[in-house]
Amino acid sequence: MKKPSALALLADVSRRSGLPIVDRVLEAARRRADELRLRVVGRDFDERVEWLRARYEAMGGDPFGLDPDVAKSAVTVLSFFHRLYFRTECFGLGNIPQGRALLVANHSGQIPIDGAILGTALFMDLDPPRVGRAMIEKWAVSLPFASTFFNKVGQVVGVPENARRLLEMGELLLIFPEGVRGISKPFQKRYQLQPFGSGFMRLAIETKTPVVPVAIVGAEEQYVNLGNLEGVAKLLGMPVLPVVPQIFLPGGQLPLPMKYRLHFGEPLHFGGDHLDDDKVINDKVWLVKQTIQDLLNRALSQRSGLFT
Amino acid sequence: MRGRAAESDSQSAGTVLITGMGGRFSGRLLRRLHRKHNVVGIGQRAQLGLPRDVEQHLVDPLRSAAREVFARSDVRAIVHLGVIHDSRRPSSHQDNLLTLERVLGYAEQFGIRKVVLLSSANTYGPRPENPQFLREDAPLLASGRFTGMRSLVEVDLFAQSYFWRRPDTEIVILRPAHVLGTVRNAPSNYLRLALVPTVLGFDPMLQAVHQDDLAQAIDLALAPGVRGIFNVAGPPPVPLSKALRVLGRRSVGIPYSLAKSGLTGLFQFGMTHFPAAELDFIRFVCMVDDGAARQTLGYAPTHDLRETLLAVDEERFP
Numbered sequence: 157m158k159k160p161s162a163l164a165l166l167a168d169v170s171r172r173s174g175l176p177i178v179d180r181v182l183e184a185a186r187r188r189a190d191e192l193r194l195r196v197v198g199r200d201f202d203e204r205v206e207w208l209r210a211r212y213e214a215m216g217g218d219p220f221g222l223d224p225d226v227a228k229s230a231v232t233v234l235s236f237f238h239r240l241y242f243r244t245e246c247f248g249l250g251n252i253p254q255g256r257a258l259l260v261a262n263h264s265g266q267i268p269i270d271g272a273i274l275g276t277a278l279f280m281d282l283d284p285p286r287v288g289r290a291m292i293e294k295w296a297v298s299l300p301f302a303s304t305f306f307n308k309v310g311q312v313v314g315v316p317e318n319a320r321r322l323l324e325m326g327e328l329l330l331i332f333p334e335g336v337r338g339i340s341k342p343f344q345k346r347y348q349l350q351p352f353g354s355g356f357m358r359l360a361i362e363t364k365t366p367v368v369p370v371a372i373v374g375a376e377e378q379y380v381n382l383g384n385l386e387g388v389a390k391l392l393g394m395p396v397l398p399v400v401p402q403i404f405l406p407g408g409q410l411p412l413p414m415k416y417r418l419h420f421g422e423p424l425h426f427g428g429d430h431l432d433d434d435k436v437i438n439d440k441v442w443l444v445k446q447t448i449q450d451l452l453n454r455a456l457s458q459r460s461g462l463f464t
Numbered sequence: 465m466r467g468r469a470a471e472s473d474s475q476s477a478g479t480v481l482i483t484g485m486g487g488r489f490s491g492r493l494l495r496r497l498h499r500k501h502n503v504v505g506i507g508q509r510a511q512l513g514l515p516r517d518v519e520q521h522l523v524d525p526l527r528s529a530a531r532e533v534f535a536r537s538d539v540r541a542i543v544h545l546g547v548i549h550d551s552r553r554p555s556s557h558q559d560n561l562l563t564l565e566r567v568l569g570y571a572e573q574f575g576i577r578k579v580v581l582l583s584s585a586n587t588y589g590p591r592p593e594n595p596q597f598l599r600e601d602a603p604l605l606a607s608g609r610f611t612g613m614r615s616l617v618e619v620d621l622f623a624q625s626y627f628w629r630r631p632d633t634e635i636v637i638l639r640p641a642h643v644l645g646t647v648r649n650a651p652s653n654y655l656r657l658a659l660v661p662t663v664l665g666f667d668p669m670l671q672a673v674h675q676d677d678l679a680q681a682i683d684l685a686l687a688p689g690v691r692g693i694f695n696v697a698g699p700p701p702v703p704l705s706k707a708l709r710v711l712g713r714r715s716v717g718i719p720y721s722l723a724k725s726g727l728t729g730l731f732q733f734g735m736t737h738f739p740a741a742e743l744d745f746i747r748f749v750c751m752v753d754d755g756a757a758r759q760t761l762g763y764a765p766t767h768d769l770r771e772t773l774l775a776v777d778e779e780r781f782p
Contacts, residue, residue: 215700216699216700217700217701217702219596219597219669219700219701220596220669221667221668221669221703223703294592294593295592297592297593297748298592298747298748299665300663300664300665300666300719300720301665302665303592303665303666304665304666304667307667307669308667308703312596313592313593313594313595313596315593315594315595316595317595317596317597317599318595318596321595321596321597
């Protein structure tokens with residue numbers, strides 16, 4: 157028989173004694189990762205996913221393309237930000253009705269992290285879990301990957317017919333009536349609500365859906381915007397161009413780790429005619445806006461610190 | 465089933481005439497309607513293997529021979545399937561409108577009270593800003609991005625004008641979602657490909673209807689008193705990727721710009737049946753709300769998602 161070469165001998169030794177060590181290290185790492193994941197997403201995470209899967213399967217599948225598996229991965233990633241990075245705290249979750257509702261919130265923070273965290277909170281902290289369904293811009297639908305991803309995590313194209321259908325399905329709609337005016341406002345205007353659109357109010361009246369005012373505290377300071385360059389934005393064809401110096405610092409591209417606080421107010425019910433004049437509708441919108449501003453003011457006066 | 469038998473007795477007075485009898489879908493429809501009605505087909509291609517008492521007339525609906533058929537048969541209702549969907553056929557646009565005009569003219573001349581037109585949900589057009597489910601009152605915008613759809617849109621609109629031009633004729637326009645089955649239409653052909661190309665980064669919801677469910681809808685539309693426009697859909701929609709999984713097809717994602725230029729080239733050399741503009745059908749949604757058909761016609765699809773999708777692989781004559 158041929159004598160085994162030195163290389164073969166080395167390979168044999170490493171397989172017998174080396175592999176178990178590697179295995180043990182990998183196993184330990186996997187266990188640590190699992191523990192961390194469980195700590196972040198909670199023990200009942202899989203139950204929550206199954207509960208949602210059952211809810212949409214009972215409807216014959218979500219007609220808008222919500223995919224529980226994609227949503228699960230997305231929430232797993234977001235829950236890191238929700239639980240550890242922003243340490244979100246929720247107040248008044250009991251004010252969210254079991255059936256359909258419009259969650260109307262302030263919008264801020266240059267990029268829509270507030271919407272993502274609000275959605276994550278509805279999934280992770282509410283019993284039973286819910287999917288917050290936001291409306292995305294029409295132009296985003298023609299972006300490859302992004303449009304597919306948004307659909308699979310339950311976001312839909314922002315047209316009134318879709319909103320009505322979601323409400324018929326008993327879903328929670330996330331509405332940010334300030335739109336881009338709110339999200340890109342400069343730092344000195346933080347926690348000052350910008351003018352509201354009125355579409356949500358007509359929808360609420362028409363479909364007799366309760367409006368839950370939501371105040372999101374924390375997002376407004378995550379990126380310090382010194383002002384918007386309107387001329388340059390126009391020239392480049394961008395909707396807005398904020399000046400955010402922190403993104404030039406190392407690690408500054410991430411938002412500041414503010415503590416997020418979500419305050420849910422009591423549901424408001426509106427009656428009347430959804431085709432009324434703007435003046436009549438705007439009075440009702442004003443009422444919602446003031447309620448959210450009150451919630452914000454109260455939350456700000458109560459908060460113990462920016463980061464704690 | 466007794467109720468249906470009784471119903472068919474009351475309906476069997478008079479003949480149902482089908483235009484465009486040569487197509488694969490027409491064949492299935494002829495067989496189905498033949499059980500209840502006296503059926504006559506006209507068209508330029510014959511249908512093989514039909515029951516003996518189904519009359520077939522190989523005539524061009526634009527020629528006077530067609531008028532003879534209308535005059536001789538006691539026609540109660542017309543099902544107009546003779547619409548050319550292939551935009552590459554020269555003069556298909558003009559022919560489609562002329563044929564419909566002539567058929568509606570015969571309806572008037574011979575006192576035929578019912579005309580069912582098979583239009584398509586594709587006439588709404590796949591657009592990024594489409595609501596998830598379009599109702600019948602949504603505008604038909606398909607030809608805005610894809611001029612090949614112009615003919616189908618105008619046929620639909622032309623038939624609509626008869627709602628007020630001839631209020632005593634019952635016009636029914638059916639707009640089915642993607643019809644799947646042994647038929648040779650773009651969606652069935654697409655799903656029959658061994659390697660299905662998709663647009664990279666897009667996975668739109670796909671709404672399909674089984675060919676026999678569409679035949680059911682046409683059957684129901686023949687009931688006296690029914691008129692108007694009805695969307696026809698099948699089982700609840702699924703993402704395209706899931707549909708391909710059910711069919712067991714392999715797929716390959718191609719970036720949109722590459723797919724567009726590639727298809728444009730292939731199409732010019734006649735190597736594909738898919739014009740590049742049809743890529744929008746696998747990028748954006750074009751789905752319909754069939755609530756009206758369910759309520760007014762009593763339509764209910766009987767084929768589930770699996771059956772509907774797998775129908776594209778069935779043999780034509782099992």
